Amino acid sequence: MGSKICFYLVALIVLSLVDHIRISGSLDLDPNFYDEICPQALPAIERVVEEAVQQEPRIGASLLRLHFHDCFVNGCDGSILLDTTCDFTSEKFAVPNNNSARGFDVVDRIKWEVDRACGGPVVSCADILAVAARDSVVALGGPNWEVQLGRRDSTTASIDKANTDIPSPSMDLPALITTFSNHGLNLQDLVVLSGSHTIGFAQCSLFRNRIYNENNIDSSFASKQQATCPLTGGDSNLAPLDPTAALFDTKYFDNLVMKKGLLHSDQQLFNAGCETDSLVQAYSSDPDAFAMDFVNSMIKMGNICPLTGDQGQIRCNCRKVNSN
Ligand code: HEM
Numbered sequence: 416m417g418s419k420i421c422f423y424l425v426a427l428i429v430l431s432l433v434d435h436i437r438i439s440g441s442l443d444l445d446p447n448f449y450d451e452i453c454p455q456a457l458p459a460i461e462r463v464v465e466e467a468v469q470q471e472p473r474i475g476a477s478l479l480r481l482h483f484h485d486c487f488v489n490g491c492d493g494s495i496l497l498d499t500t501c502d503f504t505s506e507k508f509a510v511p512n513n514n515s516a517r518g519f520d521v522v523d524r525i526k527w528e529v530d531r532a533c534g535g536p537v538v539s540c541a542d543i544l545a546v547a548a549r550d551s552v553v554a555l556g557g558p559n560w561e562v563q564l565g566r567r568d569s570t571t572a573s574i575d576k577a578n579t580d581i582p583s584p585s586m587d588l589p590a591l592i593t594t595f596s597n598h599g600l601n602l603q604d605l606v607v608l609s610g611s612h613t614i615g616f617a618q619c620s621l622f623r624n625r626i627y628n629e630n631n632i633d634s635s636f637a638s639k640q641q642a643t644c645p646l647t648g649g650d651s652n653l654a655p656l657d658p659t660a661a662l663f664d665t666k667y668f669d670n671l672v673m674k675k676g677l678l679h680s681d682q683q684l685f686n687a688g689c690e691t692d693s694l695v696q697a698y699s700s701d702p703d704a705f706a707m708d709f710v711n712s713m714i715k716m717g718n719i720c721p722l723t724g725d726q727g728q729i730r731c732n733c734r735k736v737n738s739n
């Protein structure tokens with residue numbers, strides 16, 4: 416009797432596993448993926464990130480953004496880290512990344528330290544980006560969470576997909592919603608993940624039109640921004656995305672409510688009667704709700720089409736595909 420039930424249970428588990436692999440083409444990620452093969456891996460990543468953020472707080476923002484730009488192009492597979500080869504042009508030169516994505520040298524340092532700690536290339540570059548994003552948020556005062564692990568690295572990159580699949584700051588709300596839903600992310604994911612703009616900076620050329628030509632902007636905020644971002648020249652001058660660029664807080668949402676969003680795409684989330692207004696208001700007044708929803712959406716974003724099992728590879732150098 417008991418053994419019969421057991422047999423059926425095992426059969427059910429095996430069947431559902433087979434089914435699962437067949438349907439999804441891959442295995443699920445797992446927060447304990449490195450517990451046996453290299454328990455030193457996550458502490459090593461954390462040490463390098465903490466040191467880098469201590470030296471330059473902005474690097475935490477830059478690392479968080481790298482994970483986002485990785486996941487939105489063919490899934491979280493480390494493709495953004497590959498340099499140009501004969502076979503493909505690096506995603507680093509795509510419009511959203513060129514002269515904008517940064518932190519690649521810190522990723523190299525993490526990779527070196529983590530391979531040293533593990534005695535070999537055990538941790539994928541895609542997982543390094545996911546863990547470094549979490550450690551950056553924590554280092555800047557944000558929420559902590561268990562990162563899902565077991566991603567493997569791509570053997571190719573796509574500058575074309577990087578150009579089409581990463582949202583642009585000039586997009587209106589419907590286009591932003593579409594970009595996110597193309598990645599299985601909903602309205603709430605869009606709003607809460609945009610809350611990442613509670614840390615970091617943007618270049619003048621990317622918000623100039625907003626501070627000179629838009630109406631849904633606080634006028635004293637616009638004048639203040641115009642002082643560091645002139646009508647002509649100063650394209651790469653930096654402004655903080657919210658007033659506390661080195662602190663992971665809810666000031667970003669407070670600012671949207673006051674029409675002090677820096678990017679056009681930011682203010683689109685709170686814009687006179689649009690469907691995301693109430694979410695912005697909610698996160699502005701409830702930091703715990705923001706923290707909780709942010710964590711859930713980060714895990715969701717980190718689950719976009721990972722390579723797992725025997726797909727892809729564990730790169731020896733995050734900038735290069737392994738040569739066999
Ligand atoms: C909703 C659509 C989004 C758009 C249109 C957008 C656009 C931008 C732009 C234009 C910048 C400034 C880049 C520069 O000046 O070089 C930026 C910075 C940043 N973005 Fe986004 N972003 C979006 C969503 C996200 C998401 C989902 C995340 C993370 C999960 C994120 C994280 C960041 C961070 C942390 C920075 C600051 C980077 C630094 O200082 O180095 N963004 N974003």
Ligand SMILES: *[C@@H]1O[C@H](CO)[C@@H](O)[C@H](O)[C@H]1NC(C)=O
Pocket residue numbers: 508509513514
């Ligand atoms: C990237 O930026 C560099 C330096 O500003 C520029 O020369 C190059 O044309 C840009 N590449 C692309 C593909 O736009």
